[in-house]
Amino acid sequence: MNQAMAHVSDGERDRAVELVQQAYADGRLSPAELEQRLEVALTATSSHELEPVVADLPDEVVQLASTGGRITRAGDWHVPRRLRIESEYGRVRLDLSRAHIPHARIDIELWLAYGGATIILPAGASANADGVRTEWGRVACKAAGRQRPGKLHVHITGELPYGRLTVRSARR
Known part of the structure; x- marks a missing residue:
């Protein structure tokens, strides 16, 4: 499908709105820029129309990779807005219970x-x-x-052809 003709998904639109709002909260956009970008994001009908709204806004993606070892994060660690984890045979343990999470929503991609x-x-x-x-x-x-x-919301996507995913709240 032609990129200019690709319809914008609700997820893409939500991500764009969130990035624009975060940029405004961080002081990188004026109130007028916020209003203009939100209007375009909310009325865009294609990915092509949505692209310029967020093109100059940072969207950090931290990537962690391992072939066979463990990937573990626990304690007081900084959680990025987007985290991508790739592992061929290893195990992954992400303990967010005491982590520093400056975002209302984080996205975690798992490719295990x-x-x-x-x-x-x-x-x-x-x-x-x-x-x-x-x-x-x-x-x-x-x-x-x-x-x-x-409260924090964690959106998890990805593929685990032969793996298991367990998501739970911290034990008290």
Whole structure:
């Protein structure tokens, strides 16, 4: 499909609106720029129209990769807005319960061929793992699925053909 003709998805639109709002909150956009960009983002009908709205705004993506080792993050660590994790055989453990998370929503992409992942959420956080595909693995999301006002929401996507994903809240 021609990129100029590609319809904009709700996810793309939401991401653009969030980036524009974050840029305004960070002081990188004036109120007039905020209003103009939001109008374009909310009325765009194609990805091509949406592109210039966010082209100059940073959208940090931190990538972690391993072939067979473990990827572990726990304690007081900085969680980026977007985290992409790739592992062929290793295990992944992300403990967000005591992490510094400056965003209301974070996106985690998991690309795990044979390994499994455990994501531990802070109290009150919600998660949506509907975008994770498996073949012989399984996805168990034991956290609330609906985002709560003022609380962290974690959106998880990716592929775990033979792996397992467990998402749960921190134990008290």
